[in-house]
Amino acid sequence: MRPTVHDIADTAGVSLATVDRVLNDRPGVRGVTRAKVEAAIAALGYVRDVAAANLAKSRVYPLVFILPEGDNPFMRGLEAEVRRAGLHSASERTRLSVVTVPAFDAGALAQAIDGAIAENVSGIAVVAVDAPEVSTAVGRAHAAGIPLVTLVSDLAGSGRDHFVGVDNIAAGRTAGSLMGRFLGGRPGPVAVLAGSMRVRDHRERLEGFCAAMAEMPVARAILPVLEGQDDPARSRVLMSECLAAVPDLAGVYSLGAGNQGLVAALADGERDDICVIAHELTAHTRAALEAGTIDAVLNQDAGHEVRSAIRVLRAKADGLPVIAAQERIRLDIFIKDNLPAGPDEDDGN
Amino acid sequence: MRPTVHDIADTAGVSLATVDRVLNDRPGVRGVTRAKVEAAIAALGYVRDVAAANLAKSRVYPLVFILPEGDNPFMRGLEAEVRRAGLHSASERTRLSVVTVPAFDAGALAQAIDGAIAENVSGIAVVAVDAPEVSTAVGRAHAAGIPLVTLVSDLAGSGRDHFVGVDNIAAGRTAGSLMGRFLGGRPGPVAVLAGSMRVRDHRERLEGFCAAMAEMPVARAILPVLEGQDDPARSRVLMSECLAAVPDLAGVYSLGAGNQGLVAALADGERDDICVIAHELTAHTRAALEAGTIDAVLNQDAGHEVRSAIRVLRAKADGLPVIAAQERIRLDIFIKDNLPAGPDEDDGN
DNA sequence: GAATTTCTGATGTACGTAAATCAGAAATTT
DNA sequence: AAATTTCTGATTTACGTACATCAGAAATTC
Numbered sequence: 001m002r003p004t005v006h007d008i009a010d011t012a013g014v015s016l017a018t019v020d021r022v023l024n025d026r027p028g029v030r031g032v033t034r035a036k037v038e039a040a041i042a043a044l045g046y047v048r049d050v051a052a053a054n055l056a057k058s059r060v061y062p063l064v065f066i067l068p069e070g071d072n073p074f075m076r077g078l079e080a081e082v083r084r085a086g087l088h089s090a091s092e093r094t095r096l097s098v099v100t101v102p103a104f105d106a107g108a109l110a111q112a113i114d115g116a117i118a119e120n121v122s123g124i125a126v127v128a129v130d131a132p133e134v135s136t137a138v139g140r141a142h143a144a145g146i147p148l149v150t151l152v153s154d155l156a157g158s159g160r161d162h163f164v165g166v167d168n169i170a171a172g173r174t175a176g177s178l179m180g181r182f183l184g185g186r187p188g189p190v191a192v193l194a195g196s197m198r199v200r201d202h203r204e205r206l207e208g209f210c211a212a213m214a215e216m217p218v219a220r221a222i223l224p225v226l227e228g229q230d231d232p233a234r235s236r237v238l239m240s241e242c243l244a245a246v247p248d249l250a251g252v253y254s255l256g257a258g259n260q261g262l263v264a265a266l267a268d269g270e271r272d273d274i275c276v277i278a279h280e281l282t283a284h285t286r287a288a289l290e291a292g293t294i295d296a297v298l299n300q301d302a303g304h305e306v307r308s309a310i311r312v313l314r315a316k317a318d319g320l321p322v323i324a325a326q327e328r329i330r331l332d333i334f335i336k337d338n339l340p341a342g343p344d345e346d347d348g349n
Numbered sequence: 350m351r352p353t354v355h356d357i358a359d360t361a362g363v364s365l366a367t368v369d370r371v372l373n374d375r376p377g378v379r380g381v382t383r384a385k386v387e388a389a390i391a392a393l394g395y396v397r398d399v400a401a402a403n404l405a406k407s408r409v410y411p412l413v414f415i416l417p418e419g420d421n422p423f424m425r426g427l428e429a430e431v432r433r434a435g436l437h438s439a440s441e442r443t444r445l446s447v448v449t450v451p452a453f454d455a456g457a458l459a460q461a462i463d464g465a466i467a468e469n470v471s472g473i474a475v476v477a478v479d480a481p482e483v484s485t486a487v488g489r490a491h492a493a494g495i496p497l498v499t500l501v502s503d504l505a506g507s508g509r510d511h512f513v514g515v516d517n518i519a520a521g522r523t524a525g526s527l528m529g530r531f532l533g534g535r536p537g538p539v540a541v542l543a544g545s546m547r548v549r550d551h552r553e554r555l556e557g558f559c560a561a562m563a564e565m566p567v568a569r570a571i572l573p574v575l576e577g578q579d580d581p582a583r584s585r586v587l588m589s590e591c592l593a594a595v596p597d598l599a600g601v602y603s604l605g606a607g608n609q610g611l612v613a614a615l616a617d618g619e620r621d622d623i624c625v626i627a628h629e630l631t632a633h634t635r636a637a638l639e640a641g642t643i644d645a646v647l648n649q650d651a652g653h654e655v656r657s658a659i660r661v662l663r664a665k666a667d668g669l670p671v672i673a674a675q676e677r678i679r680l681d682i683f684i685k686d687n688l689p690a691g692p693d694e695d696d697g698n
Numbered sequence: 699g700a701a702t703t704t705c706t707g708a709t710g711t712a713c714g715t716a717a718a719t720c721a722g723a724a725a726t727t728t
Numbered sequence: 729a730a731a732t733t734t735c736t737g738a739t740t741t742a743c744g745t746a747c748a749t750c751a752g753a754a755a756t757t758c
Contacts, residue, residue, distance in 0.1 A: 004714055015737040020716070028735060030725090051400035052714035055743050088672070173686035184533045212686055303674055323437070325652055328689065333682040337522035337561055340677065353744060364707040369746070377705055379755090401744035404713045 003044040012040035023048065050318065054093055062095045063313050064116040065151070065306075066126040068103035072230050072257040073282035074302065075103075075127070078152070081306040094310060103230060104196050106131035113137040117144050123313030124148040125164070128155040130200040147316035149309050152300070153201035161316050164309045166300045166331045168201045172208025172255065174331065175277045178296050179209075179251050180216035182275045188250030189221035191242050195230035195256030205255040205279070220250070228258035235261030236268075243269040251275040260284045263293055281334055289336055299332040352393040361389035372397065399667070403442055411444045412662050413465040414500070414655075415475040417452035421579050421606040422631035423651065424452075424476070427501070430655040443659060452579060453545050455480035462486040466493050472662030473497040474513070477504040479549040496665035498658050501649070502550040510665050513658045515649045515680045517550045521557025521604065523680065524626045527645050528558075528600050529565035531624045537599030538570035540591050544579035544605030554604040554628070569599070577607040584610030585617075592618040600624040609633045612642055630683055638685055648681040 022037040086096040101108040110133040135158040142159035228235030235258030281299040288294040371386040435445040450457040459482040484507040491508035498511040577584030584607030630648040637643040
């Protein structure tokens with residue numbers, strides 16, 4: 001049997017109350033006594049039974065997810081996963097809520113973070129816009145002792161406790177490498193469709209993509225980035241213009257959420273010979289992958305990210321260590337042949 | 350606050366003991382009374398607090414993993430992950446143990462399953478050899494009420510409760526599709542190196558591979574399967590013979606654990622122009638991927654599989670539902686550019 | 699209608715920890 | 729040395745569930 005607080009009290013020769021004071025860092029214990037208790041804890045290899053502790057505390061963990069507004073399918077998928085996790089959250093003493101803010105709006109984001117701090121939640125997960133206002137708001141959360149993780153897009157040099165998301169430079173490299181291989185010796189430049197260079201994940205993907213393309217045996221031009229603000233209409237216009245202007249376009253790397261507009265533009269232009277690599281498996285990209293319009297989709301699993309964020313925030317709130325291997329978010333590569341069953345086709349067993 | 354057993358007792362107008370009898374399916378409750386209690390449970394939306402229940406039961410779950418012996422790196426990786434999970438298992442009231450049996454030996458496997466049944470464990474995870482003896486042993490576990498999941502390789506038409514592993518037909522299809530794209534118009538046949546056609550995962554991968562290759566625009570011969578029994582020396586000999594016999598070999602699909610032998614044979618033959626797609630990210634395949642000998646590695650994450658098996662077995666033991674979406678094991682595609690940090694390079698945060 | 703069986707209620711203990719209270723011991727100050 | 733402050737011990741209650749016991753009520757059988 002694993003040791004309990006009673007065992008510690010016995011071997012340390014102190015009372016239960018003293019052990020409790022040491023364990024929970026409460027005042028009222030002399031240095032020598034504290035040392036004795038800590039020695040006993042170490043000797044017995046005691047680890048607190050978190051389940052019992054939470055039961056006794058009857059503590060609940062209100063966690064807030066701050067996500068961008070709009071019809072970005074990936075973000076809406078994230079939101080859906082948060083809600084889905086919320087269904088099971090009761091049994092884990094967690095209460096989840098979602099706050100949405102205008103996309104790419106640093107001020108609104110900082111305000112939302114401050115709001116969560118004011119509500120004294122026990123954890124915050126935020127899709128970060130990489131801006132100073134946001135960094136200082138994150139600093140305030142840290143100062144208030146509230147664990148905060150960045151989700152999907154990271155924030156440089158801030159006090160965030162953890163980043164939940166894929167390595168976006170590696171994602172870009174992967175896209176570049178696949179693009180190069182798929183194109184082989186075929187000539188023609190490559191276009192890049194992004195949301196905004198104001199979010200770190202988009203910048204990093206572009207960086208990786210360019211690096212990998214540069215290493216390819218066949219040199220290939222990369223056209224100036226098209227920033228569609230993750231808006232379908234805008235992305236469609238930009239892409240259509242590009243197709244018209246560059247008749248020998250060989251490939252498109254869509255590193256943001258402009259896929260709906262991209263697919264529409266490709267259909268308009270009747271260009272099904274272009275090698276397309278996109279991010280995030282959504283209804284649109286899935287259909288385009290099956291139809292052959294898109295050749296590969298790089299994906300981060302929203303469900304996994306949400307569950308990871310919850311685990312990390314809870315661990316941080318409890319002062320427990322995070323199991324790094326379990327929390328690493330993998331980059332999925334999907335082609336037509338390894339598409340998973342859709343969310344509506346779950347076998348439910 | 351979420352409802353407790355006391356709330357149910359109050360609203361149903363019965364005593365705590367009766368509620369307990371209904372909840373835990375104990376005898377001694379009249380039909381009408383039971384209905385009243387169940388109505389109250391439904392009305393209040395009661396869900397049992399698993400943490401408190403486990404605390405009260407102070408139950409431990411002894412789980413057994415039955416894995417093949419030998420120096421198969423993937424299997425040793427699985428074993429390592431089980432041991433790693435064992436470190437954290439105390440806090441989850443789980444006790445893990447590993448039993449190894451000779452690879453591809455159905456009789457020994459069946460015997461190991463019967464041994465676990467005799468020990469009255471609360472769950473069994475087994476890397477299945479697809480044979481009748483094994484199926485009947487699985488049937489005996491089912492009859493004994495012991496949850497059993499197949500791991501990595503499934504078992505047809507048996508009473509296993511769940512399969513923890515990737516969709517191997519899709520894995521084969523993916524390999525075939527990537528092989529076709531990477532080779533492009535280059536001529537030459539493709540070789541397949543397997544472990545044994547007696548395990549279902551290898552058969553399924555081959556099936557998917559052949560199907561995907563057949564759908565490619567360029568027809569390509571697939572040579573007869575080389576069965577290396579997942580043994581390095583044997584795989585090396587088979588592969589060397591093949592390289593000598595087929596000078597225009599364009600690609601190799603290694604769907605088993607013969608990668609060490611494969612890489613050695615390629616080095617012997619000084620053939621670095623062959624497109625190689627292999628399974629499972631190990632030290633060998635990682636090095637070969639970085640060196641450019643192997644072009645893509647399809648991987649199933651051993652750590653994820655082990656944790657999934659544990660979650661599923663515990664859920665089954667408790668009679669709880671399994672969250673299908675969370676337990677789907679994904680097929681990772683690794684190329685040089687999206688290799689994750691190695692196990693020794695964990696950032697540990 | 700009495701005897702039996704079956705059901706139900708009341709009550710208590712346990713799991714391992716948190717947290718509070720109060721009394722007494724030890725150290726410190728006056 | 730007395731008064732005060734600081735530390736420690738003993739004890740109790742609580743969290744939500746599991747499980748056991750015993751007595752009494754209700755239903756069933758004879």
